[in-house]
Amino acid sequence: MTMGIYDIYLNSISNINVSILIPMGIGLILGSLLILKLMQYCLNRYYSETYYSIIGFVVGSVFILLPNLTFSINGIISICIFVIGLLIGFMFEKFEN
Numbered sequence: 001m002t003m004g005i006y007d008i009y010l011n012s013i014s015n016i017n018v019s020i021l022i023p024m025g026i027g028l029i030l031g032s033l034l035i036l037k038l039m040q041y042c043l044n045r046y047y048s049e050t051y052y053s054i055i056g057f058v059v060g061s062v063f064i065l066l067p068n069l070t071f072s073i074n075g076i077i078s079i080c081i082f083v084i085g086l087l088i089g090f091m092f093e094k095f096e097n
Helices: 006-015 018-045 047-065 073-096
Strands: none
Touching: 006 018, 018 047
């Protein structure tokens, strides 16, 4: 989607264009394996930093997935409950250690 070829891939899948699907499949498999190896390396060496980075990506994606997020009373309550849940998670981690 970032590179602007999403429509080409979608059209190739619907029309079964093998000349595009094979390189796409190879790229998906190689990219997945490389990312999995990188994640495994990072989790083995830098567990906390990697874990918090993943949480940051998830939290950051909320604003992309919910572009109409407003700061009405419901939005503020949701953010407060999220922060409370995050603090409870940190407290559980401290008790575990």
